[in-house]
Amino acid sequence: MMVAGIGCRKGAAHEDILSAIETALEAHGLAVTALSALATATLKRDEPGILAAARRLDLPLLVVDNASLAGAAPRTLSHSQASQEAAGTPSVSEASALAAAGADATLLGPRISVGPATCAIATSGATA
Numbered sequence: 001m002m003v004a005g006i007g008c009r010k011g012a013a014h015e016d017i018l019s020a021i022e023t024a025l026e027a028h029g030l031a032v033t034a035l036s037a038l039a040t041a042t043l044k045r046d047e048p049g050i051l052a053a054a055r056r057l058d059l060p061l062l063v064v065d066n067a068s069l070a071g072a073a074p075r076t077l078s079h080s081q082a083s084q085e086a087a088g089t090p091s092v093s094e095a096s097a098l099a100a101a102g103a104d105a106t107l108l109g110p111r112i113s114v115g116p117a118t119c120a121i122a123t124s125g126a127t128a
Contacts, residue, residue: 002123003037004121006119007040007041013049014053020119021053027112037059037100039097077107094120108121108123
């Protein structure tokens with residue numbers, strides 16, 4: 001399973017979200033077809049840009065609860081004070097990707113920031 005975790009500032013456009021996903025995939029030499037799902041934190045579940053990006057890519061959007069984010073937080077690679085204060089995790093995109101991909105998931109690298117959006121790719125199982 002390969003999951004793109006998404007974080008963003010409030011009101012980020014779907015084009016910004018898609019750009020962050022594309023940039024993260026390119027950084028790891030992957031195509032969008034490698035993704036199983038997108039994931040984000042509960043506080044971002046209603047962000048129009050994230051919802052539109054998931055529809056555009058025809059991928060499920062997995063919403064990660066706060067307890068799961070907290071459980072994945074020690075495995076994140078990046079630290080954002082804003083993310084820590086708003087979501088209780090050092091990186092919404094990284095923790096969301098890790099939590100959604102499963103207990104054995106690993107990040108392919110630190111999150112990628114593009115404008116108001118971040119994306120981190122986590123993989124688990126046979127794709128790791």
